[in-house]
Amino acid sequence: MIWWAEQPRRAQSERAAISELADKHDWLQAVVWRLTGELQIAVDFELVVNDRVIPLTLDFPEFFPDVVPSVVSREKERLSGHQYGPSGELCLEYRSDNWMPEITGAMMIESAHRLLSSEQETGEPAPSDHRVLPAQRARNSKFRFLYSRAVWAGLLSVEEGHAVDAELQEHHLAGVYAAQLARIGPTEEPIWQEPNRRGYGATSLKAKVVRLPEGAAVKCRAVDELVALLEQFGLGELASDLVQEPSEIEVILFDGQSIQALMMLGQAGAKTLINYDLVFAERDGARLDPAYVNLGSAKVAIVGCGSLGSKVAVQLARVGVGKFVLVDGDILAVGNLVRNELDWRAVGMHKSQALAARVNEVNADCEVLTRTTVLGGQESGGSTATTMEYIADCDLIIDATADPAVFNLCSAIARRAKKSLCWAQVFGGGAGGIVVRLRPDIDPTPLETRRRIEAWYATQGVEWPDEPAAQPYAGGGESGVPLIADDADVTVIAAHLSRFATDLLARPEATIFPYSAYLIGLSGRWLFTAPFDVRPIDLGPTDGWSMEVQDGDVEAFKEFFADLLPKANDAS
Structure with a gap:
C-alpha cells in the first residue's frame, strides 16, 4: 500500500505545510524529501536549537494518515528523555494513543522543536503525560521475577541481617524464564509459602533470601559487586559460599524497600550474575461471580476427555472447581489436535492423565484423580466398579463421550447415587449441538430424558440431512466415525455445558436456566433457521429418581440376608 499514490492531494498538502513552516521559522532548515527503499516518503531536516544543529528525519509510515509518523535522529543520538531507546524515535505530543488523521507532518516537526528547545533551555526533561505500561517495559526482558504483596509480606518475615534458604519455581515459555518464590525457610518448617504456586511444568530452583538493613540494597551487576555488598553487612561467609556453590543458585536481596532477584550461573569460583527484571503479578480484583466462592470444595467427574470434555x-478449573475425576482410556492422537484442549506435548499420552496436567497448569490447587478405564469396554469388573465408585463420589457427573453405552453407565451411577448429571453432543457438519442438565427428583431420570428428547426430535418433522453417525440420534464421538466439527463448534457447545455445570454447583437452589435442555444452532441447517438459533426443550416433570419398592421386596431381602449369613441367623 502506497499512501501517497492513493491520496496524492494529502501528499501535496503535507509537502506544502512543511515548506510553509520552513519559510516561517529559521529554526527549520535543510528540508529534503526522498523515497525510501520501500517507496515510502521520508523528510530529512535540521532543527536549530540554541545554536546547535540537530539532524532529524520524519518518516511517513505505510498506513499514514491513519498511523502516526515518526521523528528520529539521523545520527542515532540520545537527544531527549522522551525517546524510545537510546537512539529511537522521539516521544512527542502526538502519539499512537492520541493520534488523529488531521494531524500533519509539519505539526510533528513543530512538536519536536518544542520538546528539544524546552529541554535545552531548562536542562530538565520536558513534562510528560506518556504512560509506559509494565508490559511495554518488559518487552526485552528474558528473565523475570514475579512478585506480589504476598511475596513482599513473606520477605518482611525474614529477620534483618539474616540469610535463609528458599525455593524458587521457574517456568520457561516463549523464550522467557519467569520465576517466583515458592518457599522461604527450610522445607520442613518454612517461614512463608506462596499461596498461588505454579502448576505442572515448573522447575524448582535452590535459592537464598538475604534481608539487608532498610535502604541498603544497591543494583548489583557483577559477582564482585554482590560479594562486596554482602561483606559490607557482615555476610562474607555467605558471599564465599555463593561463589563456591557448584551449581546454579538464586539470590533474593531485600531491604524493606526494594527487591533484587539474581541468578548465579556457572561453576564454583567462576560465577556469572544475571539480573531478573521485576514483574508485579497479582490478581487485580475479583473477575468471577461471587456465587462461585464455594466451587473450590466441589468435585466433578468428567467422563470422556476428548474435544468436548477437555475444554x-x-x-471449570478456571472458575475455581477444586476437585476432578477424569476418566478416559484413550490416547491422544495427532488427529485430535484440531479441536482438543491439549497440544503436541500430549500426543501419545493418555488423555485423562495429560488433561490432569493441563488442569493443574491453569489451577495448581486442583486435586485431580485420573482413570484410564474404558467404560463400557473390555475391562475387568473390578476396574470398572472402582471407576464407577469414584464417579459416584462426585457432586456432578459430566458425560462428554456421546457414547450410548457410557451414557447408560453414567445414568445408572447418577440415579443410584442421586447425583446431578450433565451431558452434551456436538452435531456433525457444524450444525450445532445439545446441552442437558438433570437434577435428582426435579428433572426426569437420564434414560427417560433421552427418550423424551428423541420423541421431541421426531415431532419436529424435519429429517437430519447428513451422515447418520453425525446426527443427534446417534453417538458420533471420537472413538467412532470421525465427527466433522471444528474447534469453534466444539468450544461453543463446551462453553454452554460448562455454564450448566457451574450453575448447578454454584446455585443449586436458584438456577438461572429455565429449561434443562437446549439445542444450540451454529448454522441454518436441520431445525435451525440461522446461526445462534437456540431451541429450549421442555423435558416435562420428573418420573422419580428413587428405585420403586415392589411388593414382596422386604420379605425377599430378609430371606436373602438369612441365606447369606446363616451362622448369624442361627446364633440369634
Whole structure:
C-alpha cells in the first residue's frame, strides 16, 4: 500500500505545510524529501536549537494518515528523555494513543522543536503525560521475577541481617524464564509459602533470601559487586559460599524497600550474575461471580476427555472447581489436535492423565484423580466398579463421550447415587449441538430424558440431512466415525455445558436456566433457521429418581440376608 499514490492531494498538502513552516521559522532548515527503499516518503531536516544543529528525519509510515509518523535522529543520538531507546524515535505530543488523521507532518516537526528547545533551555526533561505500561517495559526482558504483596509480606518475615534458604519455581515459555518464590525457610518448617504456586511444568530452583538493613540494597551487576555488598553487612561467609556453590543458585536481596532477584550461573569460583527484571503479578480484583466462592470444595467427574470434555475440564478449573475425576482410556492422537484442549506435548499420552496436567497448569490447587478405564469396554469388573465408585463420589457427573453405552453407565451411577448429571453432543457438519442438565427428583431420570428428547426430535418433522453417525440420534464421538466439527463448534457447545455445570454447583437452589435442555444452532441447517438459533426443550416433570419398592421386596431381602449369613441367623 502506497499512501501517497492513493491520496496524492494529502501528499501535496503535507509537502506544502512543511515548506510553509520552513519559510516561517529559521529554526527549520535543510528540508529534503526522498523515497525510501520501500517507496515510502521520508523528510530529512535540521532543527536549530540554541545554536546547535540537530539532524532529524520524519518518516511517513505505510498506513499514514491513519498511523502516526515518526521523528528520529539521523545520527542515532540520545537527544531527549522522551525517546524510545537510546537512539529511537522521539516521544512527542502526538502519539499512537492520541493520534488523529488531521494531524500533519509539519505539526510533528513543530512538536519536536518544542520538546528539544524546552529541554535545552531548562536542562530538565520536558513534562510528560506518556504512560509506559509494565508490559511495554518488559518487552526485552528474558528473565523475570514475579512478585506480589504476598511475596513482599513473606520477605518482611525474614529477620534483618539474616540469610535463609528458599525455593524458587521457574517456568520457561516463549523464550522467557519467569520465576517466583515458592518457599522461604527450610522445607520442613518454612517461614512463608506462596499461596498461588505454579502448576505442572515448573522447575524448582535452590535459592537464598538475604534481608539487608532498610535502604541498603544497591543494583548489583557483577559477582564482585554482590560479594562486596554482602561483606559490607557482615555476610562474607555467605558471599564465599555463593561463589563456591557448584551449581546454579538464586539470590533474593531485600531491604524493606526494594527487591533484587539474581541468578548465579556457572561453576564454583567462576560465577556469572544475571539480573531478573521485576514483574508485579497479582490478581487485580475479583473477575468471577461471587456465587462461585464455594466451587473450590466441589468435585466433578468428567467422563470422556476428548474435544468436548477437555475444554469443559479446563473451563471449570478456571472458575475455581477444586476437585476432578477424569476418566478416559484413550490416547491422544495427532488427529485430535484440531479441536482438543491439549497440544503436541500430549500426543501419545493418555488423555485423562495429560488433561490432569493441563488442569493443574491453569489451577495448581486442583486435586485431580485420573482413570484410564474404558467404560463400557473390555475391562475387568473390578476396574470398572472402582471407576464407577469414584464417579459416584462426585457432586456432578459430566458425560462428554456421546457414547450410548457410557451414557447408560453414567445414568445408572447418577440415579443410584442421586447425583446431578450433565451431558452434551456436538452435531456433525457444524450444525450445532445439545446441552442437558438433570437434577435428582426435579428433572426426569437420564434414560427417560433421552427418550423424551428423541420423541421431541421426531415431532419436529424435519429429517437430519447428513451422515447418520453425525446426527443427534446417534453417538458420533471420537472413538467412532470421525465427527466433522471444528474447534469453534466444539468450544461453543463446551462453553454452554460448562455454564450448566457451574450453575448447578454454584446455585443449586436458584438456577438461572429455565429449561434443562437446549439445542444450540451454529448454522441454518436441520431445525435451525440461522446461526445462534437456540431451541429450549421442555423435558416435562420428573418420573422419580428413587428405585420403586415392589411388593414382596422386604420379605425377599430378609430371606436373602438369612441365606447369606446363616451362622448369624442361627446364633440369634
